[in-house]
Amino acid sequence: MEIYKLSTSKIKDFRQLIELFGESFDQKDVYDNNSLSDEFLKSFLQNKNHIIYVANLENTIAGGLVAYVLEKFEKNRKEIYIYDLAVKEEYRRRKIATNLINELRHYSKSIGAYVIFVQADYEDDPAIKLYESLGKKEEVLHFDIDL
Template identity: 30%
Template structure:
């Protein structure tokens, strides 16, 4: 397995089957152009990066009294490739980048009943700090980048 940072729109579009919905080229381009936005792809065949089996995305956040931290935005591994260490390797790749970028930590929100995600995060060194509420605001249509 090989893990690389996505740097082109075609790479992100190739990962569309792993996303909640197909990636849009204009949003993929905006994502790549935005400082602090990161996406790694896992490929089972190191010689075929056009077929990702997993991805992880992260966004650096910066606050005046806390400094810089990494928000693990989304993680997915294709169904037939789960429980083989792909998620753990992707998490570690993002954590390594977070350290390189000077982040003091990394965090992710996960549903308490999502046992596979919790297991993956724990296997990569994540610590459960307890339940929290997630509040959302829905603005009907996603905004254009």
């Protein structure tokens, strides 16, 4: 297995990851590759506050994550937010998600971040178990504000 941070030369891998997210989250309408141009994806990858890692196994994107760097104003420091993380069903239970997060940890330290945080839904037991094995749980409320 090879885990690497996506660059603009890996648009094909990014598209495979987007497709994987759509399938994993049962949201193919949200994760719609057809609506995204290569130029948009390249621009997204060029943003220093966007972090995308993939796990390539058997010449396929078996898993990946998208995280965002949040530059703080109250102190000169950064937080990292894992927005999406998924592993294809046939590749689960092989420590792929753990390895992806560990790569993100290493990178996050290198850019001066002090914490990584992630949200999990109450009914997502596998995700909760994974995150509990890697860090401490904090109970918070999440609100979506309509526009």
